[in-house]
Structures are given as C-alpha cells and as structure tokens.
Amino acid sequence: MMVDDLAANYAGVYGTRIGFGTRPALLMIDFCQGYFDPTCDLYSGVEDALASALRVRVAARAAGVPVILTNVVYHPTAIDGGRFFEKAAPLRHFLAGNPMGAWPEGLLPEADELVISKQYPSAFFGTSLASTLTALGVDSVLLTGLTTSGCIRASCVDAMSHGFRTAVISDACGDRHVAPHDANLFDMNAKYADVVREADAVAFLETLRR
Template sequence: MLDRDDNYAGVYDRRVGFGQRPALLMVDFAHAYYDPECPLFGGEGCRTALAAALRLRQAAKAAGVPVILTRVGYHPTGVDGGRFFEKAAPLTAFLPGRATAEFADGLVPDADDIVVTKQYPSAFFGTSLAAMLTTLGCDSVLLTGLTTSGCVRASCVDAMSHGFRTIVVGPACGDRHDAPHEANLFDMNAKYADVVDLAPALAHLEGLRATA
C-alpha cells in the first residue's frame, strides 16, 4: 500500500475491523480480463487477484459464509448500460454471446454461490444485493474483484454507504496497472473500508469456522 504522508497520518488512520457475519463478494472475475485479445486484458495483476479470491472462496465455504459472484451482462443493444455503456467502449465485451462475458477460467459458480448480474460499476447499483445481504443477516462484506480502480472501488463505496462494514482484500483485487491499483487501495483504506492482506482475511474466516 502507498505510504501515508503528513496530509493523511493521524487524519485517516481509523480501522473498523471485521464483522461477525460477512459475505464474500467477488466482483466481475470475467474472461475479458484474461484474454490478451480483449481491450480489458489485465495481465498479471488480475491473474494473482483471482488466485487469491479463489482461496478466500474456499475458506468462506468452509466457514458457512455466503459467496456472491457478480457478472456484467447487457441487452444486445447495450441500452440497459445507459451512459456507462456509451462512455466505456470496452464494455462491448459483455454483450450476449461473447466469450469474454463468461466467468474466468478456474471460476465456475457452485450451486450454492449467488450470482448477481449488473450493468454499472457498483455491484449494488440497480441490483438487489443490499436487500439480499440484509436478508442473509450479513453485517459486513469481504470485497475482492476487478478492477480495483473501477468496479471494486464503486462497490466499496456503496457497501459502506449501505451500512456494511467493508473489508477490501488487497491481493484479491486486480487492475491493469499498479498505479491505479495502489492509489485506489490507499484511498479506499483512508475513507471507506479497511484494506487488508490475504492472510488476515483467511484467518478471520478460519476463526468463524472454528466458532460455527
């Protein structure tokens, strides 16, 4: 994570900590980010993020923690993507029938996984995610996904805004370049969430398993 300077130290240092009833949210691990022919190709940062997120999913399932996967999907015209689809040309990768719209290799939804389809950056905007988390009795979100500077950040802000304690697992988030990845982890940690490494997140899930 980026070093804090005098403008942040002592100002944005507060930690909120883990919740007791989390859900694991895996945002947009789509084939688009792993296909070198796709404009959204993310390289090594996205590959390592998926590997870390899959470890978290295994630990979440062992602890009885809900696992929620998001995918992006549009009407063939893209009209349900509104101005976002109009602005971001690579979103055509998520039109019906495109292989790039499918889940990444190695990420096959299990029968007990919940899949949420979205059209905008946040996993919460225009979806039933917040109501579903409330129904499940969740007080917190362990957030992973792609990309750190886009849909992860938007989902982080909305998770916090809906009242969920939000934990961003840094190594389980990826971007196309280290600079936006690190800058957005820094800013999310300052204002909206706790950003943690993989080991503490796995330990928290193991602790929940032990007390279940």
C-alpha cells in the same frame, strides 16, 4: 499545513480501522474472461488476483460464509448500458453471449452461490444485493475482484453507504496498471474500508469455523 509525504499527510486524520464484522459475505466482483484473455483489450494481467480470491473463497465456504459473484451483462442492443456503456468502450465485450463475459478458467459458480448481473460499476447499484445481504443477516462484506479503480471502488463506497463493514482484500483485487490500483486501495483504506491482505482475511474466516 500541507505535508508532502502521503502517509504523514493522512496520519491521524484518516485511516481509522473498523475491523471485520461478525456475519460476513464474500463478494467476487466481475472476474470475467476478458480480463484474462491477452487478445482482448480488457486484458489486465490479473491472474494473481483471481488465484488469491479463489483461496479466500475456499476459506469462506469452509466457514459457511455466503459467496456472491457478480458479472456485467448487457442486452444485445446495449439499451440498458446507459452512459457507462457510452463512456467505457470495452464494455462492448459484455453484451449478452460474448465469450469475453464468461467466467474465466478456474472459476465457476457453485450451486449455492448467488450470481448477480449488473450494468453499472457498483455491485449494489440497480441490483438486489443490499436487500439480499440484509435478509441473510450479513453485517459486513469482503471485497475481491476487478477492477480496483472501477467496480471495486464503486462497490466499496456503496457497501459502506448501506451500512456494511467493508474489507477490501488487496491481493484479491486487480487493475490494468499498478498506479490506479495502489491509489484506490490507499483512498478506500483512508475513508471507506479496511484494506487487508489475503492472509488476514483467511485467518479471520478460519475463526468463524470454531
């Protein structure tokens, strides 16, 4: 029987909470300048998401949790862009050397933080991320970044598929419109990850310092 109310429709079917792992890593996905520059068609008004992610990063570093950043970088000819580059026109801003692909103000990788450059939505697809996390003994990931409906969702599904407990920090993710943001958070929480608030993630990270 179809139930019109969304929460009631899913209640008791999806949405099982799996909790945080014991050896997490923090992923900061695609916080690139284009999303913060009003002159760029990637601009999404996601300053609050970056501010939240930076606060989580402080807590993660204090707890000794690995921090891994991703960005999107294409060969100047876009030969490595494939169908994603063909389909999503704003990816032209991520050709190597374009200032829109730089880190935004307030975010620079620390010397002990790994940067993984990718060409497709998932942080795992075609990269060494899964192998790196496994070698580090990581059992779970905390996801922050841009955009919720794109690279966060793709990375979330792949993180779960690789066997990592996955938490998506809602405050620390952003999208160009609230509708896809909310819809994808709902769906990820239903099937692939626990969607949590910044305060919950920080509180968890603080327990790892004890």
